[in-house]
Amino acid sequence: MRIVLGPNDVSEDGYWYLLHLFFDIGMLHVGFLIGVVIASCFLLLDVFYLRKKLRNNPQKITIQIVVLLAITVSVAIVHYFLEKVIDVI
Secondary structure (H helix, E strand, O other), X not given: OHHHHOOOOXXXXXXXXXXXXXXXXXXXXXXXXXXHHHHHHXXXXXXXXXXXHOOOOOOXXXXXXXXXXXXXXXXXXXXXXXXXXXXXX
16 A cells, blocks of 8 residues: 555644644554455455365465465455445445
8 A cells, every 4th residue: 555655755743743643553554354264265265265275285285376466466356346346435
């Protein structure tokens, strides 16, 4: 989000200080929640499905990275859909 929104250039003086705090703390909370969703999806998939299927596979790390990227992309698409299309977030 820091790449998309850019640096926090809101003034820290007066009433603008609240906007400055909202920008920093809001990005921290949203980023943390999205990270927890991605991590929990990957861990559940890895523990219950991938470990059984990839026991003796030499490409285990590569497949896990591809699965993690696929989960990240799917969470990003769902987040975009909820934020821009349905306007829930």
